[in-house]
Amino acid sequence: MTLLEVDGLSVDFHTEDGLVRAVREVSLSLGAGEVLGVVGESGCGKSVTAQAVMGLLPRNATVRGSILLDGTELVGGGADDLRKLRGSRLAMIFQDPMTSLNPVYPVGWQLAEAYRAHNKARRREANRKAVEALERVGIPEPGRRARQYPHEFSGGMRQRAMIAMAIINGPELIIADEPTTALDVTVQAQILETLTEAATEAGAAVMMITHDLGVVAGMANRVLVMYGGTVVESAGVDELFAHPRMPYTVGLLGSVPNPEQVGQRLTPIAGAPPSPLHLPPGCSFGPRCPLVQDRCREDEPELAAAAKGHLTRCVRWSELSGDELAGRIFDRQLTEEAS
Numbered sequence: 001m002t003l004l005e006v007d008g009l010s011v012d013f014h015t016e017d018g019l020v021r022a023v024r025e026v027s028l029s030l031g032a033g034e035v036l037g038v039v040g041e042s043g044c045g046k047s048v049t050a051q052a053v054m055g056l057l058p059r060n061a062t063v064r065g066s067i068l069l070d071g072t073e074l075v076g077g078g079a080d081d082l083r084k085l086r087g088s089r090l091a092m093i094f095q096d097p098m099t100s101l102n103p104v105y106p107v108g109w110q111l112a113e114a115y116r117a118h119n120k121a122r123r124r125e126a127n128r129k130a131v132e133a134l135e136r137v138g139i140p141e142p143g144r145r146a147r148q149y150p151h152e153f154s155g156g157m158r159q160r161a162m163i164a165m166a167i168i169n170g171p172e173l174i175i176a177d178e179p180t181t182a183l184d185v186t187v188q189a190q191i192l193e194t195l196t197e198a199a200t201e202a203g204a205a206v207m208m209i210t211h212d213l214g215v216v217a218g219m220a221n222r223v224l225v226m227y228g229g230t231v232v233e234s235a236g237v238d239e240l241f242a243h244p245r246m247p248y249t250v251g252l253l254g255s256v257p258n259p260e261q262v263g264q265r266l267t268p269i270a271g272a273p274p275s276p277l278h279l280p281p282g283c284s285f286g287p288r289c290p291l292v293q294d295r296c297r298e299d300e301p302e303l304a305a306a307a308k309g310h311l312t313r314c315v316r317w318s319e320l321s322g323d324e325l326a327g328r329i330f331d332r333q334l335t336e337e338a339s
């Protein structure tokens with residue numbers, strides 16, 4: 001069953017510098033209980049996509065397209081409707097836990113209040129729910145911890161408390177926007193595992209936003225790769241890792257450490273993503289692409305099906321089939337040979 005269906009979503013910001021085309025024609029769908037990884041470098045539109053779904057865009061934004069949650073249209077809906085959805089059916093986990101935890105109240109009190117905001121419950125029952133939620137995200141001595149303030153929690157514990165906040169009302173969809181970048185790698189892995197476990201247990205779908213393709217490998221069912229404000233590739237996670245069909249994804253994969261190849265060289269993609277104020281003509285990845293051709297600079301390629309459930313926005317996707325080529329295009333700089 002499809003829980004979230006985003007169709008042709010575009011978000012523009014009207015700024016003093018001009019029109020920022022932050023998200024362009026993004027479509028995606030997410031089934032109940034599914035985990036979708038959304039990956040791409042800084043500025044490619046991941047957070048703005050999430051904000052559009054959550055109804056958290058600032059006033060200078062213009063939104064087009066459709067966002068259906070369980071068949072209910074969220075675009076153009078009233079602020080009140082969305083406020084009701086947030087915290088009950090939709091929950092968001094941010095990079096900085098202090099954006100959802102208030103420093104002046106005990107953690108358990110805040111969880112209980114979040115519960116009471118959407119449920120008719122007496123204080124005592126809400127407190128019990130709060131302690132339960134802390135226990136579910138692996139916080140030891142949850143009863144004692146519930147009485148503590150956020151500053152008495154470590155960074156990782158605060159992240160856990162934020163996950164507890166997200167799951168306390170049994171949401172259908174949790175959007176986690178880079179929840180772990182401030183933490184060390186081991187803690188990151190534990191937190192994301194906690195999140196997916198808690199979500200799965202609660203039957204919630206997760207949209208996991210990250211820079212790091214490696215992070216989604218063990219956790220997501222499907223992956224959406226974004227670049228220049230739009231989707232450039234999407235596929236099931238195994239398919240994407242085994243047969244990437246977009247040079248940008250190949251580039252991202254080249255910067256994921258492979259534990260089986262100790263000492264391998266990681267190849268970052270040279271150059272920087274385009275500004276959404278000045279998108280290049282044609283394919284937005286063209287200026288950095290080792291396989292770029294003249295036709296890529298003229299028209300932006302359409303999303304094409306490379307296989308069932310596998311979309312790519314590259315006219316040369318079929319040439320990326322060989323693993324050997326895929327692994328080496330960025331090393332060899334085929335630019336000259338190709339054009």
Ligand SMILES: Nc1ncnc2c1ncn2[C@@H]1O[C@H](COP(=O)(O)OP(=O)(O)OP(=O)(O)O)[C@@H](O)[C@H]1O
Pocket residue numbers: 013015020021022040041042043044045046047048049058060211275276
């Ligand atoms: N309120 C706003 N007004 C104007 N431009 C904005 C606004 N919010 C975001 N943008 C721009 O939209 C583009 C996409 O931003 P977004 O935050 O979605 O990127 P991101 O993929 O989440 O990047 P990061 O990985 O750094 O979080 C960026 O160029 C950003 O500067």
Ligand SMILES: [Mg+2]
Pocket residue numbers: 046047048177
């Ligand atoms: Mg972001």
